[in-house]
Amino acid sequence: MLNKVLIIGNLVRDPVINFLPSGTQVVEFSIAYNRRFKVNDEWREETHFFDVRAYGRLAETLGTKLFKGYTVVIEGSLRQDRWIDKEGRPQSKVRIVATAVRIIRKPRAEGPIEEEVLPEDTEVGFEERPFSSEDDELPF
Numbered sequence: 092m093l094n095k096v097l098i099i100g101n102l103v104r105d106p107v108i109n110f111l112p113s114g115t116q117v118v119e120f121s122i123a124y125n126r127r128f129k130v131n132d133e134w135r136e137e138t139h140f141f142d143v144r145a146y147g148r149l150a151e152t153l154g155t156k157l158f159k160g161y162t163v164v165i166e167g168s169l170r171q172d173r174w175i176d177k178e179g180r181p182q183s184k185v186r187i188v189a190t191a192v193r194i195i196r197k198p199r200a201e202g203p204i205e206e207e208v209l210p211e212d213t214e215v216g217f218e219e220r221p222f223s224s225e226d227d228e229l230p231f
Contacts, residue, residue, distance in 0.1 A: 094168040096187050099195070100124040100141065102161045108154040111146075118150040119143065120157060122165070143167070145189040153192060160198035166191040 100122030109117045124139045143165055145153055157163065167189040176182050 096165070096167050096169055098122070098124060098141065098187070099162065099164050102157060102159050102163065103140065105159050106154050106157050108150070115147055116150040116154065118145050118154045118157075120153075122163065142184070142186040143189050144170075144186055145192070149189060149192065153189075156194070157192075158198075161194055162196035164193040164195055165189050 103121045103123050106118045106120040109119070111117060119142065121140055121142050124141065125136055126139065127134060127136045129135070145167075165187060167187050169185055170188045171183060171185045173181065173183050
């Protein structure tokens, strides 16, 4: 089975950093994705919000590099959490678990984007640079 997500969105709040009992760092944040579509001759837009979680070395990096207003590309998978609430009703939430994140735009007040890539031995990806025309070229 395939479970792959690739989405571009804007952070709607600063990331929250937590730790698992094992000591593994976890970062959580939410992004907003705007979808534009045309109905008859009128353009409409709807906004969707997604919760994102990252673990380990990626979480450590994202926790210090991301802030509200950043535009990011997130690659990851969907995960569904299920639980029973205090009233005994089943609850469910689907979130994106990030495996790679690229910052493509900072808020205007932040200034230019600097290039930064984690070392090659890092299990998860993080890139902080804008897309270039080279990114548009297909390798075949």
